[in-house]
Amino acid sequence: MSYVVWFKDLTKDSIAVAGGKGSNLGEMYQLHVPVPNGFAVTAQTYKEFIERTRIKDTIQQLLQGLNVEETDALQAVAEQIQRLIVSVPVPEDIAEEIMDNYELLGAEKGAQSLVQGNEVFVAVRSSATAEDLPSASFAGQQATFLNVKGKESVVLAVRSCWASLFTARAIYYREKQKFDHAKVLISAIIQKMVNAEKSGIMFTINPATNHADEIVIEAVYGLGEMIVGGEVNPNTYIVDKNTRETKKMEVRAQDVGLFRNAQGLNEKRAIPKEMQERQVLDQKQVQELTRLGKKLEEHYGQPQDIEWAVERGEVFIVQTRAVTTFKSHQEERSTMTEEGGKILLKGETASAGVYSGPVRIVLNPNELGKIQKGDILVTPMTTPDMVPAMQRAGAIITNEGGLTCHAAIVSREMGTPCIVGTEHATDVLKDGEIVTVHASRGIVYEGAMEIKPEGKVITPSAEGHEDILTATEIKVILDLPDFADKAAATGADGVGLVRSEIIIATGGIHPAEYMRQGKQKEYVSLLKNGIRKVAKAFKPRPVWVRCSDMRSDEYRGLAGGDKEPKETDPMIGWHAIRRLLDEPEILRCEFQAIRELHYEGYKNVGVMIPFVIRVEEVRKAKEIMRSVGLEPCKAIQFGIMVETPAACWIMEDICKEGISFVSFGTNDLTQLTLGIDRNNEKIAPLFNEMHPAVLGEIAKVIKVCKKYGVKTSVCGQAGSRPEMADFLVHQGVDSISANVDAVESIRRTVARVERKVMMEKK
Ligand code: PEP
Ligand code: MG
Numbered sequence: 001m002s003y004v005v006w007f008k009d010l011t012k013d014s015i016a017v018a019g020g021k022g023s024n025l026g027e028m029y030q031l032h033v034p035v036p037n038g039f040a041v042t043a044q045t046y047k048e049f050i051e052r053t054r055i056k057d058t059i060q061q062l063l064q065g066l067n068v069e070e071t072d073a074l075q076a077v078a079e080q081i082q083r084l085i086v087s088v089p090v091p092e093d094i095a096e097e098i099m100d101n102y103e104l105l106g107a108e109k110g111a112q113s114l115v116q117g118n119e120v121f122v123a124v125r126s127s128a129t130a131e132d133l134p135s136a137s138f139a140g141q142q143a144t145f146l147n148v149k150g151k152e153s154v155v156l157a158v159r160s161c162w163a164s165l166f167t168a169r170a171i172y173y174r175e176k177q178k179f180d181h182a183k184v185l186i187s188a189i190i191q192k193m194v195n196a197e198k199s200g201i202m203f204t205i206n207p208a209t210n211h212a213d214e215i216v217i218e219a220v221y222g223l224g225e226m227i228v229g230g231e232v233n234p235n236t237y238i239v240d241k242n243t244r245e246t247k248k249m250e251v252r253a254q255d256v257g258l259f260r261n262a263q264g265l266n267e268k269r270a271i272p273k274e275m276q277e278r279q280v281l282d283q284k285q286v287q288e289l290t291r292l293g294k295k296l297e298e299h300y301g302q303p304q305d306i307e308w309a310v311e312r313g314e315v316f317i318v319q320t321r322a323v324t325t326f327k328s329h330q331e332e333r334s335t336m337t338e339e340g341g342k343i344l345l346k347g348e349t350a351s352a353g354v355y356s357g358p359v360r361i362v363l364n365p366n367e368l369g370k371i372q373k374g375d376i377l378v379t380p381m382t383t384p385d386m387v388p389a390m391q392r393a394g395a396i397i398t399n400e401g402g403l404t405c406h407a408a409i410v411s412r413e414m415g416t417p418c419i420v421g422t423e424h425a426t427d428v429l430k431d432g433e434i435v436t437v438h439a440s441r442g443i444v445y446e447g448a449m450e451i452k453p454e455g456k457v458i459t460p461s462a463e464g465h466e467d468i469l470t471a472t473e474i475k476v477i478l479d480l481p482d483f484a485d486k487a488a489a490t491g492a493d494g495v496g497l498v499r500s501e502i503i504i505a506t507g508g509i510h511p512a513e514y515m516r517q518g519k520q521k522e523y524v525s526l527l528k529n530g531i532r533k534v535a536k537a538f539k540p541r542p543v544w545v546r547c548s549d550m551r552s553d554e555y556r557g558l559a560g561g562d563k564e565p566k567e568t569d570p571m572i573g574w575h576a577i578r579r580l581l582d583e584p585e586i587l588r589c590e591f592q593a594i595r596e597l598h599y600e601g602y603k604n605v606g607v608m609i610p611f612v613i614r615v616e617e618v619r620k621a622k623e624i625m626r627s628v629g630l631e632p633c634k635a636i637q638f639g640i641m642v643e644t645p646a647a648c649w650i651m652e653d654i655c656k657e658g659i660s661f662v663s664f665g666t667n668d669l670t671q672l673t674l675g676i677d678r679n680n681e682k683i684a685p686l687f688n689e690m691h692p693a694v695l696g697e698i699a700k701v702i703k704v705c706k707k708y709g710v711k712t713s714v715c716g717q718a719g720s721r722p723e724m725a726d727f728l729v730h731q732g733v734d735s736i737s738a739n740v741d742a743v744e745s746i747r748r749t750v751a752r753v754e755r756k757v758m759m760e761k762k
Contacts, residue, residue: 003045003097019127019187038191053088068175078168085163099151121193124157147264161188196309199224204293205303215239219280222257235280341445345422350408352440353417355395356448365557382407384505385557395437397425402684404667404717421681473735474747481530484537494541496737497715503530513560527593535602549576549610576611606637613646643668648697655708666716689718702731722749729753
């Protein structure tokens with residue numbers, strides 16, 4: 001038997017031999033897409049390795065009877081197995097065949113340079129075979145070793161890939177998915193590294209406008225990492241997919257680039273003066289990329305997000321995956337061609353998608369009952385007590401609000417098309433009339449319309465996520481427990497924020513009313529049942545629940561809500577921890593619910609208090625927590641939301657008081673730092689979480705927290721913005737929480753930025 005198979009002999013049906021990644025590379029090879037060449041050390045070779053070295057039985061024994069819910073035991077077994085694999089020599093005939101083929105790869109004539117002797121730089125990647133489920137990439141960790149050179153090093157990297165089949169996370173997932181450990185094998189892919197003189201990304205759909213007729217290419221000199229770091233602005237080319245004409249080209253000067261040196265390390269080099277302002281790609285290369293982009297999209301039947309590189313003038317495709325998320329900008333929208341229908345309204349895209357149906361106008365929460373399944377909910381502004389009706393709605397349109405308003409947050413989580421900030425929806429639209437909500441473009445059309453393919457919505461696929469490893473944890477924001485399984489399937493490292501208000505709203509009664517009626521137990525049960533769903537879906541991953549933060553204007557629709565005070569500015573009124581300490585019985589019940597969940601075994605539940613401005617709030621909340629029998633920071637992770645400039649200024653004292661973590665609520669922090677009402681659509685363009693004042697506060701808090709060993713995280717909407725993720729990784733944040741539809745793209749961004757940060761440190 002041959003221990004290796006070259007890409008030329010692999011196809012999409014080779015998963016059993018070369019795993020998902022290897023078969024995908026083979027498939028591209030068959031398509032004549034120029035991928036850097038290489039070969040797979042087959043999955044059967046791994047099998048033979050564990051059989052011939054007689055470690056197979058030991059591995060089985062170690063796994064037998066393991067309870068993967070016991071995190072420490074799981075970790076210990078995972079480490080033992082991995083140590084075992086890397087301690088056993090690779091049998092000589094296998095090692096020799098790998099080395100011979102590596103030399104053949106180096107001897108190949110090709111564009112790739114930096115070959116010294118036959119020692120070519122390669123990437124060694126693991127590629128697992130999960131039977132019947134090519135998308136279950138989690139079954140094997142995606143261990144990747146870049147810039148490997150020398151035949152012995154390659155063999156060692158292959159063995160490390162094999163070991164990565166037994167990380168704690170991989171074992172845990174296989175158990176959960178009921179895969180037989182012995183049946184999941186792993187292949188190691190050995191592929192030439194491209195020595196990129198130019199590189200970039202290509203989307204076969206315009207991600208800003210969701211326009212399917214456009215291909216967008218971004219290009220820089222050198223390696224693409226600098227784009228993500230924001231250090232250089234890439235050239236942008238927008239190409240018409242049908243005519244292949246370049247519709248728009250933006251050339252931005254680039255004076256420095258990142259290149260690999262002869263030792264395989266990345267180094268910054270100045271770009272010669274005469275090249276700095278010249279377009280990075282010549283017309284031939286743009287055409288070639290366009291051709292390849294179209295080919296890949298046609299072949300996979302979905303828009304693709306492609307990484308490419310050019311070496312010695314030749315274009316290579318390094319990676320391709322389905323586009324799963326896209327953003328939308330008001331400015332870009334106004335320049336787009338429209339579907340030809342009559343436009344009734346325009347607003348801001350809060351949650352993308354297209355939907356046609358009958359309008360139901362709700363001016364008062366007591367009219368919510370009229371929303372039937374599939375209706376379009378049209379309302380001045382959604383409030384959390386509308387959540388059950390929002391779940392029935394096919395689409396949502398509001399007069400007010402920006403991207404961080406309640407309607408936007410919840411509709412994104414539900415995947416319901418939603419347009420906010422239309423100003424006049426409740427006046428312009430009529431009850432019962434049929435309209436088409438083209439939320440991806442922020443447009444409401446008259447009547448039911450057939451939207452052309454570019455309006456197609458692309459939603460994240462539950463199992464399609466890649467298992468990219470990042471040092472920074474990527475978590476998800478989750479307010480609706482019914483969507484917990486969908487959120488858990490993103491592979492997020494935990495839940496960075498559960499807004500308990502949403503669970504409360506589904507109960508229909510205001511917390512203060514439970515207290516007035518002496519129904520504390522019912523309140524505890526309601527919370528417990530909601531939080532349990534999330535804790536269960538994510539166990540053993542951490543789930544941080546926020547104590548209730550109920551603004552007085554948002555919950556009038558709940559029983560007892562009419563007794564809430566009328567405030568001039570509820571945003572900065574009687575809510576969150578300041579209110580909970582005035583009505584400590586509510587807070588006690590919330591802690592009690594979490595205490596009981598810990599008792600049930602859901603020790604992964606942590607808690608945080610919102611809108612902190614004083615140290616004594618932290619102290620008092622901890623006392624109340626102790627009164628229900630939970631020791632904060634010891635028995636349970638206890639944190640605060642950083643949502644006010646005050647919290648930033650007194651962070652040192654808060655850390656001294658003792659907390660486990662802080663989480664930046666950038667929605668409120670931006671609102672309060674900039675003095676911009678987050679729900680006011682008139683000033684929405686000024687709402688910018690990347691404002692230097694906000695970034696300065698975040699940087700300061702992270703620095704202080706590091707001094708005290710307090711973990712830092714972000715759970716505002718800004719965590720779903722790549723530029724914020726980039727900034728946070730540079731500051732050394734511990735975790736970032738993104739919306740469910742942004743987890744995968746933020747993880748990719750973070751992985752790229754982390755690589756860059758590591759290179760900077762070298
Ligand atoms: C925030 O303010 O950023 C936050 C996450 O809380 P909310 O959006 O619920 O106010
Ligand atoms: Mg907030």
